[in-house]
Amino acid sequence: MTTTTVGHAQSLRRAQSSRAARDRHTLPRAERWRRRGPLLPALIFTIVVTQIPFLVTIWYSLRSRNLLNPGSDQFVGLANYGDIVLDSTFRQAAVNSVVITLGCVVVAMALGIGLALLLDRSFPGRSVARTLLITPFLLMPVASSVLWSMAILNPTFGLFNWTIGLVGIDPVDWTSTFPVLSIVMALVWQWTPFMMLLVLAGLQAQPKDVLEAAQMDGAGPGRTFVSITLPQLRRYIELGLLLGIIYVVNTFDQIYLMTAGGPGTASANLPFYIYQRAFLGFDVGQAAAMGVVVVIATIIVASAALRLIFRSFDVKE
Structure with missing residues (x-):
């Protein structure tokens, strides 16, 4: 396979990728949501089990909280x-x-x-x-x-x-x-x-x-x-x-x-x-x-x- 042939094949693949990207952007909004809809339950589940606990962890990290001293719970900012x-x-x-x-x-x-x-x-x-x-x-x-x-x-x-x-x-x-x-x-x-x-x-x-x-x-x-x-x-x-x-x-x-x-x-x-x-x-x-x-x-x-x-x-x- 010559260098010219390889370059032509690469150009063809790039053109096909660009065409596919344009097709995705020109799809109607209802069609895009129909394709993404089956993924929403998995996305919501991932957010619930990962992102919400992480946000709670960040909230705890900004507070002085020791379980042996309940009265120590107060906001301390970035002190921790x-x-x-x-x-x-x-x-x-x-x-x-x-x-x-x-x-x-x-x-x-x-x-x-x-x-x-x-x-x-x-x-x-x-x-x-x-x-x-x-x-x-x-x-x-x-x-x-x-x-x-x-x-x-x-x-x-x-x-x-x-x-x-x-x-x-x-x-x-x-x-x-x-x-x-x-x-x-x-x-x-x-x-x-x-x-x-x-x-x-x-x-x-x-x-x-x-x-x-x-x-x-x-x-x-x-x-x-x-x-x-x-x-x-x-x-x-x-x-x-x-x-x-x-x-x-x-x-x-x-x-x-x-x-x-x-x-x-x-x-x-x-x-x-x-x-x-x-x-x-x-x-x-x-x-x-x-x-x-x-x-x-x-x-x-x-x-x-x-x-x-x-x-x-x-x-x-």
Whole structure:
């Protein structure tokens, strides 16, 4: 296909898109409402269960409200947000959230790519291996947290200490000595299958004729992966990273069951610290302010990531 042909095809698609947009704008108002009408119940439900509670949270964040002191309920404006900025524990929890999220997502994606490349090859028992590798993602977070804290990282009879004991290394209390690392390991174990499935879908969507052409041109496996396979997997990798960040940043179960945010608040992330302020400290005002800040930050990060993904789709087109 020549460059002229490609340019003509792109111009034709743009013209068709512009024509479709004009057709949508010239539809009668009744026809537009008839098409949008079936979506209204879902839109109303979404507003009721998300936007109204968020507005109530904003209202609470502007008040000094402690459940142990009912007389303290008064309007304080942005004072709660100012207290958050000065709260060193909140800053530490924010750093822990970034470290746990990026550590889990990046390592899980790297392992997922490696496992997907292995499962993309034909070998006896591939279906069994694929099922076993998917299993950690199917477990409930509570079950996986108990498994890691009791059977794998336990300082007395855990699998890790038994393994390092074979080479003469003294037992380690992982969740107390390396609490953030322990949480990241448990999260990586749980999220690697998800990344593997996304990347495996991208590998199986590759055009085989392109790979055969590269092989005939003398490209080795490494060169083929870097020049052809990796660009093909870009969308899947970006989508996996985005979804992983959105979900892992809300991690609560592993922290609550494995370290309880400790020692002290050394392994607390933002959701866990908000829980502590709301349900252990009963400070509804500051907890609501923290929740608003976290929601806004998450929306900004997700919007930027989605824009990058959509831009890559446009470039591909």
